[in-house]
Amino acid sequence: MPLSSSSSPRRSFALGLLILLLGLIGGGCSAAAIPSPAGSAAPPSITGAWVRPPQGSGLPAAGYMVIKSGGQADALLSITSTAAGSVELHETTTMSGMTGMQPISRLEVPAGGRVELKPGSYHLMLMSVKALAVGDSVELVLTFEKSGKVTVKAEVKNG
Amino acid sequence: MVPEPPVASDSLFDGAYRLVIALAVILAILVGVRVVGGPATSAPGASPSAVPPQAYLYPDTRVAPALSALVDQDGAPFQQSVLTGGPTLVFFGYTHCPDVCPATTGIINEVLAEYGTAMRAVFVSVDPERDTVAWLKDYVKYLPKGFSALTGSAVQVKTTADLWAVRYARVETGTPGEYSMSHTADVYLVDGVGSLRAHFPFGTQADAMLATVRLVTGAGAPARSAAPTAAIAPTTAPTLAPGATTGPVGALSVEVVSSSVWAGPATPVIMRLTGPGGRLADTRLAVSIQITTDDGRGEVVSRATAVAVKPPSVPDVSYVASVKLPSPGWWRMTVSTQVGDTRLVGAIALAALDPGTTSSIGTHAPAVHTPTLDDVGGVALKITTDPLPDLRLSRTSTTDALAARKPFVLIVDSGRFKVTPACGKALGLAKYLVDRWPTVPFIHLEPYAYDVITDTAVIRGSLSAPTIVPAADAWGVAGQRWGAGSMPWVFIVDGNGTIRAKYQGVVGSDDIDIIVALIQQGS
Numbered sequence: 001m002p003l004s005s006s007s008s009p010r011r012s013f014a015l016g017l018l019i020l021l022l023g024l025i026g027g028g029c030s031a032a033a034i035p036s037p038a039g040s041a042a043p044p045s046i047t048g049a050w051v052r053p054p055q056g057s058g059l060p061a062a063g064y065m066v067i068k069s070g071g072q073a074d075a076l077l078s079i080t081s082t083a084a085g086s087v088e089l090h091e092t093t094t095m096s097g098m099t100g101m102q103p104i105s106r107l108e109v110p111a112g113g114r115v116e117l118k119p120g121s122y123h124l125m126l127m128s129v130k131a132l133a134v135g136d137s138v139e140l141v142l143t144f145e146k147s148g149k150v151t152v153k154a155e156v157k158n159g
Numbered sequence: 160m161v162p163e164p165p166v167a168s169d170s171l172f173d174g175a176y177r178l179v180i181a182l183a184v185i186l187a188i189l190v191g192v193r194v195v196g197g198p199a200t201s202a203p204g205a206s207p208s209a210v211p212p213q214a215y216l217y218p219d220t221r222v223a224p225a226l227s228a229l230v231d232q233d234g235a236p237f238q239q240s241v242l243t244g245g246p247t248l249v250f251f252g253y254t255h256c257p258d259v260c261p262a263t264t265g266i267i268n269e270v271l272a273e274y275g276t277a278m279r280a281v282f283v284s285v286d287p288e289r290d291t292v293a294w295l296k297d298y299v300k301y302l303p304k305g306f307s308a309l310t311g312s313a314v315q316v317k318t319t320a321d322l323w324a325v326r327y328a329r330v331e332t333g334t335p336g337e338y339s340m341s342h343t344a345d346v347y348l349v350d351g352v353g354s355l356r357a358h359f360p361f362g363t364q365a366d367a368m369l370a371t372v373r374l375v376t377g378a379g380a381p382a383r384s385a386a387p388t389a390a391i392a393p394t395t396a397p398t399l400a401p402g403a404t405t406g407p408v409g410a411l412s413v414e415v416v417s418s419s420v421w422a423g424p425a426t427p428v429i430m431r432l433t434g435p436g437g438r439l440a441d442t443r444l445a446v447s448i449q450i451t452t453d454d455g456r457g458e459v460v461s462r463a464t465a466v467a468v469k470p471p472s473v474p475d476v477s478y479v480a481s482v483k484l485p486s487p488g489w490w491r492m493t494v495s496t497q498v499g500d501t502r503l504v505g506a507i508a509l510a511a512l513d514p515g516t517t518s519s520i521g522t523h524a525p526a527v528h529t530p531t532l533d534d535v536g537g538v539a540l541k542i543t544t545d546p547l548p549d550l551r552l553s554r555t556s557t558t559d560a561l562a563a564r565k566p567f568v569l570i571v572d573s574g575r576f577k578v579t580p581a582c583g584k585a586l587g588l589a590k591y592l593v594d595r596w597p598t599v600p601f602i603h604l605e606p607y608a609y610d611v612i613t614d615t616a617v618i619r620g621s622l623s624a625p626t627i628v629p630a631a632d633a634w635g636v637a638g639q640r641w642g643a644g645s646m647p648w649v650f651i652v653d654g655n656g657t658i659r660a661k662y663q664g665v666v667g668s669d670d671i672d673i674i675v676a677l678i679q680q681g682s
Binding site: 052054055056057059060061062090091092093094095097098099100101102103119120123125158159 | 254255257258259261262264265294297298301302326327328330332333339340341342343344361362577579580581644645664665
């Protein structure tokens with residue numbers, strides 16, 4: 001399940017700076033391109049969100065994404081979706097040769113860092129999901145401890 | 160938490176990037192704009208280095224264990240000969256698994272698509288309760304073509320999994336009626352002639368699997384090990400139809416209940432036995448055990464007899480043998496008994512775990528004091544992180560039980576610091592079982608050092624590198640081979656202070672009930 005770590009953060013950072021430079025050189029003030037200063041309360045950004053459709057009626061679906069810190073340390077506490085009866089946060093771990101999963105109540109997003117939800121690691125469990133077809137998108141509302149709600153669209157695909 | 164991935168080394172871009180940064184800094188100084196933030200410093204990422212296909216091969220070649228006790232999605236008995244019709248990938252899982260199993264079947268799908276139609280795959284359910292034939296019939300619609308999905312009775316599935324050295328355990332989710340399964344998530348490769356050749360740990364990508372499949376099925380017969388290969392010809396159910404069936408010999412199905420079986424000094428193996436007439440329940444049966452090497456040569460390494468145990472709380476009669484397994488790895492256990500005129504014989508593969516530095520079965524329990532409520536002025540949080548502590552588990556120290564010559568059960572587990580998915584589960588089980596054994600102290604020991612800050616237990620060190628308390632260290636659980644992340648551990652000690660059983664990770668109620676009953680019946 002290659003979860004490509006999409007565009008390099010450094011690349012986009014540089015791009016942002018370049019826009020800023022051009023803006024300044026051009027005499028305008030493109031404030032929108034200024035990266036948020038450390039310590040400010042920018043919400044975490046979510047990239048590459050996707051949901052694998054359930055493999056049978058009544059079975060749960062799994063959701064994955066990359067959560068990138070908005071600067072401050074934060075924690076993902078809960079998730080809701082109009083496409084699912086409930087959404088749980090789980091962690092898959094392997095212990096003495098057995099791989100299993102465990103619900104977790106919070107997922108820390110370290111300041112300036114990121115957390116990857118990917119197969120065999122952290123993931124969302126979407127219970128009582130409505131019929132999902134590859135190509136659909138599912139809206140997920142993520143509630144963070146400090147940043148509050150962040151809405152993200154997840155692509156339905158197999159992976 | 161995942162560190163920032165290392166930035167792709169794109170030197171041209173890197174140069175431009177540096178230039179932009181330099182310009183930005185100069186400009187920032189000039190116009191007084193403070194540019195801060197940005198990505199965290201990259202940790203040197205462990206990029207998955209290419210693993211050579213040979214690395215996945217078993218050092219020797221062995222006959223693929225039987226799957227023929229099971230039925231497929233059409234209810235038809237699985238034909239072991241399928242494994243000689245082309246290379247086959249075998250995976251144990253369960254359909255209610257949303258993460259690991261679909262990820263793995265997706266990878267297998269890629270391998271099948273790439274290799275072509277000669278290749279097959281077999282999904283074996285470790286959850287027969289929910290994965291019925293009818294359910295699997297629906298499930299295979301979601302699997303790639305060429306996939307069979309197998310299930311059976313609980314005993315058939317357990318017997319089959321044991322043959323493949325696959326472990327699994329039911330894990331309650333906390334929601335009534337719902338559970339998940341922990342299971343060995345390796346993918347096994349059977350070559351086109353019925354030999355088990357390789358296994359791929361969870362997460363192995365399709366190209367790596369494909370390279371190994373091609374290596375194994377490549378030009379000519381791949382290098383077979385020097386071991387005798389007489390047994391490599393396709394066989395059917397080598398363990399479930401033991402021996403030549405001439406004379407009054409019947410098949411005995413052996414189910415191993417013990418969740419941990421150890422190499423080294425004799426380890427108890429709890430078994431349930433099923434003959435042609437059903438589950439054996441005669442407590443007077445003489446049951447003989449023979450351990451042989453599992454390499455096709457079948458050299459006898461030890462023998463034992465089994466004792467019948469029937470605790471009031473367990474509906475079935477279990478047979479417990481104290482079995483010597485010389486070293487970690489696979490051994491073959493042949494079990495025989497006489498029921499009326501018929502001699503019943505069955506065999507099963509046993510995976511012996513490496514005990515490492517943990518206190519050995521058969522030796523005296525460490526004379527180390529586990530802290531009790533009295534030691535800490537009755538403040539439970541100082542000795543247990545269980546949010547709902549059962550104080551009965553904290554009243555007796557192991558030194559008290561040893562002095563009183565009482566059998567005891569030691570549970571080394573944390574209620575709060577969940578280093579593994581099994582953490583807290585042994586403690587939960589102890590709370591449940593303690594009522595059954597009023598004369599046997601169940602003693603809880605928190606393995607990780609922590610501080611109580613106001614009303615919260617805060618681990619010393621971190622979850623990934625916890626500090627072990629001296630009492631847990633004395634039992635050797637955090638030393639070589641296992642380490643601090645191996646919790647929980649359960650030890651059962653008899654009235655003489657001798658360690659009689661130990662379990663690592665997921666432990667079942669039978670593991671404890673049956674050994675405690677065995678001790679109490681004086682065996």
